[in-house]
Amino acid sequence: MTAVVFGPARLRIEDIVALSRRQAQPVLSDDAAWRKRIETGATQLDAMLAEHGQIYGVTTGYGDSCTVGIPLDLVAELPRHLYTYHGCGLGEHFSPPQTRAILAARLASLKSGYSGVSLQLLQQLHGLLAHDVLPLIPAEGSVGASGDLTPLSYVAAALCGERDVLVAGETQAAAQALAAIGLTPLQLRPKEGLAIMNGTAVMTALACLAWDKANYVSQLATRITSLAVATAAGNAYHFDAALFAAKPHAGQQQVAARIASDIEDVGQEQRLQDRYSLRCAPHVIGVLQDTLPFLRDTIENELNSANDNPLIDPDTGRLLHGGHFYGGHIAFAMDSLKNLVANIADLLDRQMALLVDARYNNGLPANLSGASGPRAAINHGLKALQISVSAWTAEALKLTMPASVFSRSTECHNQDKVSMGTIAARDCLRVLQLTEQVLAAMLITVRQGLALRQRAGGATVALRPAAQAFNAQLTAEVAFIDEDVALEPLLRQLLARIDTQAWSLYAAD
């Protein structure tokens, strides 16, 4: 198993995804300079406290209560109060992969050395991740601007041996689970409650997972488009390199080139110009493809940032009061990504509408039914599957309303402008889930359609080797449908394949 090292080096989306899937082991760097930098932040904070300076959230109350002074004899108790009164999350719990990503994203931020936390805290957080002891974190209740306070309070509590965790699928008391892996509950030092909770780790973790899924969706939608063109007896010349050289969007050019590498024209065209869901697929998928690199930068900058408050500059010892917990960049990334992904669902929904309709599919049976003879009358092919695709697509499109524009003043007007980035990220993952359902349905559709095209003749396009190999794999996994069959088990099987990114698609380009 590979290692993801938490130390001086920058982390990538792939690191968080690998940890979330338990395909990598988390390791705390033994780089001496980095360890010293972490310890410096913690000792500097101690020194400041000894000087009796005013430090927000250490010698003051939280948020709007920053005007309330904390008597020195109560300073040590303050962090426990922070995670305790934030224990008001509701909704579903984050899944185990999501929770691992959240732990990893928090560690990624705290390791920058700006948060004044002890190495011991990093070790405890690392311990949870390494032993797969997963705090049960309710997904709802973050406005994404004082970071993800409420959901991250469940991480803070678990580190201190409070509330519940999931271990190998079983709910356990955190205290018991810590003991089982030989860890003692943390006693949070001043500021450490804020350092854990006052940051963007939840939305950033979800954003990493969403980016990774969207990257695969882009490729799979491209491959499906190639097969849809072949099924529909459309034209490969719509994806000509010379055509795309005239419009210099690199991602769009890449999508067109991928389709061109999948299919070639072999016969007389049925129709000079295909409908837009085929002809303009690079113009739809290409917007996602062009945006992914920018979104990667944005998400990875947030991932590698110090995003709590206040910060302590370990190089100068200066205390910096600010608002780096504000998740505006992730909110924008997720609001944008869900829009781009929902457009893919819509594109594929339109392709399916062409393929199942005997008025548009150039000679294939209605609903792509494989039944013939008298039995054709009672078989309905993919009729219900198309209805499901319509429903999933509508639901995905409905979720594209940006979350960030619903900012509202809260917490006695201290947090009077907030990001809603966590809601945007949750929406984005839901849009991705619905879009993956549409992809699964389209895999069945093109597999069925290509077999019927072979039977019916009239092909205008042939599959090149990579697309042919993909179709052969699909044909092995998805049975041809002649008699009606309940497709749910097959859909779930295909969804699992999409989730694990089982097919390698265009890795070489």
Ligand SMILES: N[C@@H](Cc1ccc(O)cc1)C(=O)O
């Ligand atoms: N830490 C935030 C505010 C905050 C923290 C905890 C709260 O419960 C509420 C608000 C700030 O710097 O302003």
